[in-house]
Amino acid sequence: MLEAELLVAAKSGDRKSLETLLMDNYKIVFGYLLKLSMNEDTARDLTQETMTKAIVNIKNFKGESKFATWLISIASNLFKDALKKKSRTLENIDEKIDLDAGEDVEQTILTREKLAILKNALSIIPEEMRQAFILKHYYNYSYEEIALILKCPVGTVRSRIHYSIKKLKTVLEGGALE
Amino acid sequence: MSECCKKYEADLIDIYYGELEMSDEIKTHLEECDLCASYLKGLEEVKSDLSLLDSDINIDNIVDETLIRKAFAAVDKKTEKKNRFFDLAIFLSIAAVIIAAALMLAYKGYGIYLIYFQAAVFFLAPIGLLGVIKMRQFKEGV
Structure with a gap:
């Protein structure tokens, strides 16, 4: 149906x-x-x-x-x-979700390290910015749709996403967590 | 990234997320500017890193089908509670009306008739009930 x-x-x-x-x-x-x-x-x-x-x-x-x-x-x-x-x-x-990163131990460790950095990077992004970013990056909603979901202006959504991706990019490229 | 390129930074993010078309101006700039080209490439690399979170969160293994049933059960419980409250409110309203009517009649000096009415109900109700039982038996052919 x-x-x-x-x-x-x-x-x-x-x-x-x-x-x-x-x-x-x-x-x-x-x-x-x-x-x-x-x-x-x-x-x-x-x-x-x-x-x-x-x-x-x-x-x-x-x-x-x-x-x-x-x-x-x-x-x-x-x-x-x-x-x-x-x-x-x-x-x-x-501790709660097991990582399924294949057989290579070295690769698994590297992936785990990267994942830890990623989670830390995501954790320093304020919640309202993270919400907008997750909706855009993982669910591919448009700025307008995100604005409707989060009940805020499109411009705010755009700036929240820009802030988040810049922050993540800096951290994942080896920059320091602030 | 130079000050000149910074103005393209925001546009490159919008292009990366499909919110903006790649204009000829930006295309030309990307061909001429290594920094901006590598910025866009960097965004692609971030994408690959961010996909790690999806592989880490393997939802298939943690789908809890009972959760939806629990949600329905929670709603049912709430509805039942609401209905019970509604029934109680109706009962209390009717009771209040009857008591108020009785008090009003007593106040107006018709208290004796209330006692007669109560006595009549007290004696006639069981007799009436006998009549109902007899009728029921007659209907059922007992």
Whole structure:
């Protein structure tokens, strides 16, 4: 069944269709929250909260954007709220997620080192800038779409993305973390 | 990067993210300026480094299908709680109306009729119930 058909059924109260839609978009939401929070437990909790909010508000979804975009928008707001409430900081996910970097031990160590630098680099970027950057870099949303998701002007989105990529570029090219 | 090239920096990021078309002016500049050309190349290298995070986060292994069911269960619980609260509110409203009506009648001096009505209900209700049971038995052919 197409997303549009599933949406019509879900909005008219069909639980199975809504479950299918949420299942189809689970990875996008969870991956986004995992990249944003860098913590599996936080990402899991927020994914469940996102799904719950989507179930409650499915009738309010107007279909102006893709269902995934709507979910990402809910997840972004929940992440912001979570940060405000609990002042959650980035935690290292190295212990929780195994790296599958092939057989070469030397290469694995190098990749791990690079990954650690990358995570540190991402962690020093302020959350609101990181949100915009992740949406652009990993999900390829346009500046306009990101502005709608994060409820801020397009110019702000652009400057946040520029700041993030410049910062990451400097760090990954061997520059110091500030 | 020189001051002159810095003005192209922002445009190169937009081009890199597909938000801006590569203009002839920028193309010419890139051909002439090694620094800007290497800046764009650097962005490509950052892209490859950033893809490491995707390979690290292997979502397939950590998909929790019960999570969606839990979300539905949480919503069901909330709805049930809401419905219960709604039922209680209706019950309390009806009770308040009846009590207020009774008090009003008593205040107006019709208290004795209220007692008669209560007594009548007290005695007639069980008799009425017997009638209902008999009718039911008659219907069911017992």
